[in-house]
Amino acid sequence: MSVNVAIVGATGAVGQEFLTVLAERKFPIKNLLLLASARSAGKHLEFAGKTYTVQELTKDSFKDVTIAFFSAGGNVSREFAPAAVAAGAVVVDNTSAFRMKQGVPLVVPEVNPEQIAKHNGLIANPNCSTIIMNVPVWPLHRANRIRRIIVSTYQAVSGAGAAGLRELEQQIKAYAGGAAIERHLFPHQIVHNLFSHNTKIADNGYNEEENKMVNETRKIFGDPRIMVSATCVRVPIPRAHSESINLEFDRPITPEEVRQILSLAPGVKIVDDREKNYFPMPLDASGKDDVLVGRIRQDISRDDGRGIELFVSGDQVRKGAATNAVQIAEKLVASS
């Protein structure tokens, strides 16, 4: 069955990746509609050898659309997603607008694909750092309940979209050429620097990105008991987020058991060569769908064998956004 697909935010970093991933995976598209703000309308984009003209997004854009991927920021989703749903489309929303809303499935297909069928026109795609953590952690959680996660991230600039990538590029070139380093997007210099993720700090002292990792993981795992503390940091890396993850399990678990479970886990690739000192790196994760997992070791700060340390890298534009959303859409199409 072929379906009519709309991409809202087609000219953004994730929008572009939607086109790449849809083409790669030969998603069964009948008609493709590329939507963006008035500013970007009229631009031409290529898809599968054909040129498309970007249309201006309006509330009337969604006639006959089967699946609409939204990736143009939370405000655009809040304003236009209801119109898409009203027109009969299923919205797969990549923003945080509806993620924590009751009745809206929040889905990582490797974790909770059964939630997809429960949608009421809206399915939320989780935060990128959350997805990259959940893919390897979920199969471990199923085998031996995880009580607590302490995670520190190393997040690429393209998590802030194409403008984030541009800012790093411009600052690198300015630095290399001896020119003054200008800031346009990030509050702090990013070349030669790193900084706490620049989202608003909530009353609990955690920033929005960190609280997303906590709350979304609970919803996706369907386990309100799991405790998570996250520290989210932006680093001068173009693409792919890395995460240092400390896990506390219900019962003792060995690195060998973890390796065994992860070797069978969908969406995971073990990169853990102690001899060659070869572990997950953003450079290797970029452009891939698998989350790379390594540094698998027993947490030596516990003497009860219930701790495991991991280090992961995953492409946040692909599995952290576009690939995850397209996987959701594939399951929608398969079940319709």
Added chain:
Amino acid sequence: MSVNVAIVGATGAVGQEFLTVLAERKFPIKNLLLLASARSAGKHLEFAGKTYTVQELTKDSFKDVTIAFFSAGGNVSREFAPAAVAAGAVVVDNTSAFRMKQGVPLVVPEVNPEQIAKHNGLIANPNCSTIIMNVPVWPLHRANRIRRIIVSTYQAVSGAGAAGLRELEQQIKAYAGGAAIERHLFPHQIVHNLFSHNTKIADNGYNEEENKMVNETRKIFGDPRIMVSATCVRVPIPRAHSESINLEFDRPITPEEVRQILSLAPGVKIVDDREKNYFPMPLDASGKDDVLVGRIRQDISRDDGRGIELFVSGDQVRKGAATNAVQIAEKLVASS
């Protein structure tokens, strides 16, 4: 009292910083002797307006030397430090050669200055990541015993010396100019990438740098019970290490108490502006002696109030190496 000072490894990154710090702090130098390998002998270095010629390091180099700073790698320390001690010098060794040896004080002056007097000619300067963690964590440990530390690092390339800095610079320039990126020092590309600290992985699955943070912290704190798990990561930052630190205390503690303790702690500067989203960054920590501490918040993954999260940045060439060693030497001089 003025003393005769020798610097072994004077031409290296830390050696250079020794000169800067000794001059800044007006260390009471009578004669200054700059030592290095035969390859670097004959080079000229400036100190306090005077030009010095680097001499070749031999076992006879240390006649009349009062304090010898060693920073030319563990092998050089193992080979030549005993000769310096035999000649009557006190060696302040910046390498890992003697750190864990019984009878050799391992000193962070803000933590265990009383150990300095116990030396038998050798005092070890701790690992840079360890120092940067210990300065803010120690005053908290004194107030409320810390049971467990989970730390993930973001380590600058100059932790690998001048050659590390050069490698990042060359790769940035190659990237900006569209040239091929060459590797000489690090096993992996560092521009646009990060990787697990490339020291040997021990049987416990942790690399050398991580095991140093565990074992040295126990020795410096004089507390073999403290549990530490570290994940050490190299990031494309020229200077200053950052660390995401999760602390488990013996008794409940609030962020306000932590702030109060740290506001009085020597060597610590609180940078924790939630409104302005301004927290410790390596760019701000570079060239400074204080360890910047922020993101001070209650660990929400515990419900017993015994957890605190911190994010710190500190200049690993200064407080993590040269400044710490010179502080030790100042106390030696003051007590002699």
